[in-house]
Amino acid sequence: MIEAQTLTKRYGAKTAVDSVSFTVRPGRVTGFLGPNGAGKSTTMRMIMGLDNPSGGQVTINGRPYAKHKAPLHEVGALLDAKAVHTKRSAYNHLRAMAATHGIPNSRVNEVIELTGLGAVAKKRVGGFSLGMGQRLGIAVALLGDPQTVILDEPVNGLDPEGVQWVRHLARDLAAEGRTVFLSSHLMSEMALTADHLIVIGRGRIIADAPIQDIIDGQSKARVRVRADRPQDLLNPLAGDGVSSQILEPELIEITGVDPRRIAETAQRTGVLVYELTPLQLSLEDAYMQLTQAEVEYQSHSLSPTTPEATQITIPVEGRRP
Numbered sequence: 653m654i655e656a657q658t659l660t661k662r663y664g665a666k667t668a669v670d671s672v673s674f675t676v677r678p679g680r681v682t683g684f685l686g687p688n689g690a691g692k693s694t695t696m697r698m699i700m701g702l703d704n705p706s707g708g709q710v711t712i713n714g715r716p717y718a719k720h721k722a723p724l725h726e727v728g729a730l731l732d733a734k735a736v737h738t739k740r741s742a743y744n745h746l747r748a749m750a751a752t753h754g755i756p757n758s759r760v761n762e763v764i765e766l767t768g769l770g771a772v773a774k775k776r777v778g779g780f781s782l783g784m785g786q787r788l789g790i791a792v793a794l795l796g797d798p799q800t801v802i803l804d805e806p807v808n809g810l811d812p813e814g815v816q817w818v819r820h821l822a823r824d825l826a827a828e829g830r831t832v833f834l835s836s837h838l839m840s841e842m843a844l845t846a847d848h849l850i851v852i853g854r855g856r857i858i859a860d861a862p863i864q865d866i867i868d869g870q871s872k873a874r875v876r877v878r879a880d881r882p883q884d885l886l887n888p889l890a891g892d893g894v895s896s897q898i899l900e901p902e903l904i905e906i907t908g909v910d911p912r913r914i915a916e917t918a919q920r921t922g923v924l925v926y927e928l929t930p931l932q933l934s935l936e937d938a939y940m941q942l943t944q945a946e947v948e949y950q951s952h953s954l955s956p957t958t959p960e961a962t963q964i965t966i967p968v969e970g971r972r973p
């Protein structure tokens with residue numbers, strides 16, 4: 653379990669992490685999301701005792717990292733896979749780490765097996781690809797068989813098989829009752845891996861909830877309707893927060909009205925409906941909506957004159973008095 657209370661980190665005038673409080677619980681995968689520069693790595697570094705908080709505190713299993721007698725058994729972290737610059741082989745690197753922490757060699761062999769490093773374990777780490785470096789970083793994180801595992805961008809540089817492997821690993825570790833806290837910019841992957849999300853923007857928590865709640869919280873009912881005269885549905889459905897998009901002559905999307913009301917309206921108005929599909933936001937859409945005001949490093953289109961979409965959005969006319 654990781655518990656942060658009013659955790660703050662300032663770098664000069666810059667407040668990278670601004671009085672955040674959250675709990676990362678065991679038995680589930682908690683994703684840590686946020687735009688570039690939001691404060692994810694700084695938070696993870698403070699959890700691992702690599703940065704001192706300017707205020708507040710963070711504990712792992714009830715104690716700050718530095719207060720644990722055998723921290724590698726409590727928490728393992730992959731924070732910066734590129735940090736391992738060594739002429740040693742992966743095997744010797746892991747053995748040296750194990751020796752200094754009283755971990756038996758048999759565990760070194762286990763983590764090499766677990767992370768799929770067997771074929772390259774005797775090669776110099778300096779020559780590793782990004783993906784192999786990631787696997788070694790994860791092997792180091794798991795070396796002490798820790799109760800809590802923190803992985804910062806663990807799928808960075810991994811091929812699709814590696815990405816899937818990290819997903820299964822994270823889910824297996826959580827299923828064993830461990831605390832798993834991971835960051836990733838790959839939303840589709842996060843949607844498949846995490847049970848719970850903490851979203852941070854400009855150093856502050858902007859969401860802390862089960863993943864489905866975050867998607868539902870950002871979604872207004874949106875329904876795709878195929879019908880012979882779909883436009884005839886629009887006036888009877890008009891109201892606050894209702895809008896529609898004509899995609900094809902017989903295809904529209906209506907936002908802000910549930911499918912049952914659309915079906916009832918169609919029956920009343922004699923419109924023949926032959927498709928009524930509720931649409932759900934993806935995690936990526938929900939995330940973009942949540943964080944759009946929090947993006948520190950905004951990207952701009954190279955061709956601002958290019959139309960955003962060819963679809964036409966028209967608000968449904970307001971109710972007539």
Ligand SMILES: Nc1ncnc2c1ncn2[C@@H]1O[C@H](COP(=O)(O)OP(=O)(O)OP(=O)(O)O)[C@@H](O)[C@H]1O
Binds near residue numbers: 686688689691
């Ligand atoms: N050592 C430092 N000195 C000064 N500013 C720093 C330092 N480390 C981080 N920052 C600043 O603190 C803020 C948070 O950075 P951090 O790396 O924690 O964000 P992040 O969410 O991990 O971003 P990314 O997704 O790009 O990795 C950024 O504005 C960053 O520039």
